[in-house]
Amino acid sequence: MKKSSLIILLFIVLSCNNSKDKIIIIKNKKEIENKQLKEIQNPLENLDSITYIATKFINDYVSNCNKMKEQIGIIEWVNSYPNVSQKFKSELTKMIQDAEEKDPEYGLGFDPIFDAQDYPDDGFKLTQFDSTTNYLTVEAKSWKGFAITMRIKKMDNEYLLDGCGVINIPKNKQAKR
Template sequence: MRITVLLLLVLVIACAQTNGKKTNAVPAKSKAQPEYEVALRFISDYARYSNDMDSETRLIDWIGSRKDITDSFKSELRRILDEAEKESPETGLGFDPVVDAQDFPSSFEIAQTDGMYVVVKGIEWPEFKLTISVRSVGGKWCVDGAGIVNIPENKRIQRY
């Protein structure tokens, strides 16, 4: 019995000492930290898709097939395109809502980050910038907005 009490006392003291010490262990990557690379992958893929003159895939279908885009992005893009077609059946929107422009670079890099927003810029056209938003959905980071799709006006890049 004395040995059991003694062992228990030693164990309690040992635990108390290790709880107060700092360890050098590196914490696991927080899921709260946005994964901005999903935005860069998306816009790079989008540029390739847009420049593929042989593609017969409609934009809505291409976006719809992506697993790295939120349902909110998909439905808002569809709403924007449908509304533009109703207002102007011949010309539609007149620009690409995903990049908020008619012309855009074929390759991008991350220029800056701000919370859930990432600004990318063209590699060969560094003056061209685009805001993309990301959001965690079910533990996976997805693109939730780009260009005029789900990006508030105060976060959009001003076009002149």
């Protein structure tokens, strides 16, 4: 079958007056097919990177919160964490500082990363991912119904956490409470 297709293709190419154009078209078609194949393969690699970054971040954050007396403050922890966008860090800092200025005793009153006052101490697992928007949802491993919306953004050829809980997540995309 391959030989007969190749022979027919060769016959068509040789019988045309503009054989160079035909060969270029065929060559470009092959290049396009190869590019499309790579694009099909890359989302799988990207999916692994994106979901890994998001789930690692939220589970590392849970581990920090579980440390009780040794835990690092939220702003300091996020600012020192790799794979977090500057926009996320700035928005978190602004949100907490604004709340503390308004009410120094109570502050924000909830954790903006969890979008809650309390959290499941056994961590989260991925439950949903939208590869067109890079929004994903993680759900508590054992606390049924406790979900958090997150967003990853590609910046300078690397994936960074750019939204989580209420930070840089539009109201209509936030997990329902």
